[in-house]
Amino acid sequence: MRVIACGKAVPEEQDIVISKDRQVSFDKAEWKFGSYDLNAVEAGKQIVEAAGGQLSGLCAGGKILENPKMKKDIVSRGLDELFTVTDEALEQVDSFQTAKVLEAAIKKMGEYDLVLCGAGSSDLYAQEVGNQLGELLGVPVVNAVNKITPEGDKVIVERALENEIQVLEISLPAVLSVTSEINTPRIPGMKDIISANKKPVTRWSLADIDVAELEPSREVVSTLAPEQADRRLNILEGDSEEAVAEFVKLISAELK
Amino acid sequence: MTVNKVWIITDDRNALGELCAGGRQLGETVSAVVFADKTQAEEAIQLGADEVYVFGQPSESVVIESYSKAIADMIREAEVNLVMVHASVSGKLIAGKIAAQLGTGALANISDIDVEDGIVVKHMVYGGAAVRTEKALSKTAVVTVGTGVFTALAKDPSRQGSVTEVNPELANTGIRVLETRPKQGEVVNLSSAKRVVGVGRGFASKDDLQMAEELAALVGAEMACSRPIAEGEKWMSKERYVGVSGAVVKPDIYLAIGISGQIQHMVGVNQAKTLVAINKDKNAPVFKQVDIGLVGDIYQVLPQIVAKLKEQKLVTV
Numbered sequence: 011m012r013v014i015a016c017g018k019a020v021p022e023e024q025d026i027v028i029s030k031d032r033q034v035s036f037d038k039a040e041w042k043f044g045s046y047d048l049n050a051v052e053a054g055k056q057i058v059e060a061a062g063g064q065l066s067g068l069c070a071g072g073k074i075l076e077n078p079k080m081k082k083d084i085v086s087r088g089l090d091e092l093f094t095v096t097d098e099a100l101e102q103v104d105s106f107q108t109a110k111v112l113e114a115a116i117k118k119m120g121e122y123d124l125v126l127c128g129a130g131s132s133d134l135y136a137q138e139v140g141n142q143l144g145e146l147l148g149v150p151v152v153n154a155v156n157k158i159t160p161e162g163d164k165v166i167v168e169r170a171l172e173n174e175i176q177v178l179e180i181s182l183p184a185v186l187s188v189t190s191e192i193n194t195p196r197i198p199g200m201k202d203i204i205s206a207n208k209k210p211v212t213r214w215s216l217a218d219i220d221v222a223e224l225e226p227s228r229e230v231v232s233t234l235a236p237e238q239a240d241r242r243l244n245i246l247e248g249d250s251e252e253a254v255a256e257f258v259k260l261i262s263a264e265l266k
Numbered sequence: 267m268t269v270n271k272v273w274i275i276t277d278d279r280n281a282l283g284e285l286c287a288g289g290r291q292l293g294e295t296v297s298a299v300v301f302a303d304k305t306q307a308e309e310a311i312q313l314g315a316d317e318v319y320v321f322g323q324p325s326e327s328v329v330i331e332s333y334s335k336a337i338a339d340m341i342r343e344a345e346v347n348l349v350m351v352h353a354s355v356s357g358k359l360i361a362g363k364i365a366a367q368l369g370t371g372a373l374a375n376i377s378d379i380d381v382e383d384g385i386v387v388k389h390m391v392y393g394g395a396a397v398r399t400e401k402a403l404s405k406t407a408v409v410t411v412g413t414g415v416f417t418a419l420a421k422d423p424s425r426q427g428s429v430t431e432v433n434p435e436l437a438n439t440g441i442r443v444l445e446t447r448p449k450q451g452e453v454v455n456l457s458s459a460k461r462v463v464g465v466g467r468g469f470a471s472k473d474d475l476q477m478a479e480e481l482a483a484l485v486g487a488e489m490a491c492s493r494p495i496a497e498g499e500k501w502m503s504k505e506r507y508v509g510v511s512g513a514v515v516k517p518d519i520y521l522a523i524g525i526s527g528q529i530q531h532m533v534g535v536n537q538a539k540t541l542v543a544i545n546k547d548k549n550a551p552v553f554k555q556v557d558i559g560l561v562g563d564i565y566q567v568l569p570q571i572v573a574k575l576k577e578q579k580l581v582t583v
């Protein structure tokens with residue numbers, strides 16, 4: 011079975027700096043792979059461990075993907091090989107442009123059985139790349155997958171809807187987006203990190219995968235920190251009895 | 267200003283009212299797509315739809331998402347300006363499939379929409395750290411909308427509209443439903459709770475949550491938590507964690523106990539009328555965004571607070 015796990019490089023959300031005028035800056039941000047994408051990699055790893063086969067990683071994005079640290083990070087989590095599509099133009103793309111690029115890359119990668127995506131990218135979290143990708147590839151596509159069991163040329167999956175679990179039989183090839191609860195991604199050990207260096211990487215440009223034009227579906231007007239609601243900021247300090255008594259008085263007034 | 271044609275699509279009857287109202291607000295004509303249950307058609311018309319397409323359920327083993335191609339074909343044919351899909355799990359998949367069929371991307375989970383000067387939407391990005399405003403560039407804009415963006419209109423039994431049943435041929439979709447079973451776990455409705463007590467990693471063990479539960483019981487609050495408490499520690503069910511990837515609450519009062527106040531958590535609670543926090547670290551980010559705060563160790567102050575509230579209760583009862 012050939013499984014392809016997709017991942018996106020994103021800025022570390024803890025490092026985002028908001029300036030006075032509500033502008034959002036990533037200048038100080040470390041880059042990493044989206045935390046939800048790690049669930050897709052782990053799910054892929056578990057499938058090839060159980061059913062045999064090969065796990066390929068696929069990442070489309072800006073130049074940051076060429077950073078050796080990024081390669082090591084994603085490959086050490088269980089990939090047998092990594093494919094990247096990099097172009098500066100891919101730094102600001104929408105979910106459909108991303109899906110188009112992944113579609114073209116997957117066609118170039120050759121035969122595959124399963125494409126896995128995370129629940130959403132941890133930066134924009136549109137949760138739509140997998141859905142659109144499956145439709146573009148013309149294969150079965152399902153989101154919110156909580157369990158995957160390979161069964162010959164099919165997989166049996168459990169899908170978490172709002173109030174029920176759907177058990178689905180899906181013929182391969184297929185595209186699945188997994189939930190963040192499907193597994194706990196393993197933490198790479200020293201050995202994984204060292205052997206990651208030896209795993210093959212194939213680097214493509216947009217031209218290499220024959221993507222000439224990428225029409226955006228939307229134009230970004232602004233990205234601003236939300237306006238903060240004015241709060242009273244009545245902070246009582248110290249665990250003295252008086253402070254606690256005052257606190258109880260204040261919240262009791264709110265509870266009336 | 268309105269756009270000409272709005273289509274709304276929902277797999278959840280409870281979302282019909284808000285989406286129909288949104289359609290009325292933004293479009294000249296409103297068409298609704300519903301699934302399986304014909305009785306929804308009348309309701310959709312009373313709530314604001316002009317025409318309703320009811321997609322039948324040919325067999326138990328078919329997922330409704332299989333209709334996406336047929337719906338996309340109808341949307342293309344009708345030259346629809348705006349498609350609003352209920353942001354349920356199925357709705358998101360339907361939206362993505364339809365958008366891809368139309369050669370565009372679905373604008374996901376919008377919190378606001380304006381059609382004055384093109385179709386302009388807002389949605390949260392970077393885990394709630396920012397709101398992005400985007401203008402749709404495609405001929406047909408496809409968006410997903412959660413609850414709370416529009417306000418349903420009262421049902422108007424005198425409204426007239428057309429109802430069409432659609433039963434498209436479905437080729438082998440490669441997806442077969444083997445079984446549908448109710449979800450394990452609690453059904454909690456945090457979004458309608460008036461008072462909520464939220465607990466975080468400031469609690470050292472599951473047993474210690476009892477202190478907070480006692481407080482919640484005293485003031486009639488629902489219990490909620492930060493993500494690590496539900497997903498890491500698994501001390502509380504997933505339905506109870508609040509934030510950008512969890513539930514959004516809008517209570518009169520939210521008490522954050524032992525929660526640091528990271529943005530990903532706070533976006534789930536900052537619509538509370540009053541925000542209260544207890545934390546032993548006076549520099550915790552939560553104290554920059556509360557109405558009432560107490561800097562103190564939970565293990566010291568919480569038992570005292572509970573005792574005092576109990577006393578008060580004895581006095582008032």
Ligand SMILES: Cc1cc2nc3c(=O)[nH]c(=O)nc-3n(C[C@H](O)[C@H](O)[C@H](O)COP(=O)(O)OP(=O)(O)OC[C@H]3O[C@@H](n4cnc5c(N)ncnc54)[C@H](O)[C@@H]3O)c2cc1C
Pocket residue numbers: 023045132393465466467468469491492493494495507508509510511512523524525526527528529530531534544545546547550562563564565
């Ligand atoms: C993509 C993404 C999505 C996320 N989505 C969510 C989400 O939806 N919801 C969510 O909650 N989180 C979410 N998170 C996680 C979030 O960033 C924080 O890590 C999380 O909210 C922290 O939980 P906490 O406040 O319980 O724990 P901590 O940040 O560890 O805070 C614990 C606090 O307790 C205080 N404390 C410790 N001991 C005591 C004591 N004895 N008495 C009083 N105070 C004490 C400490 O001072 C500290 O401030 C998300 C993260 C990412 C990356």
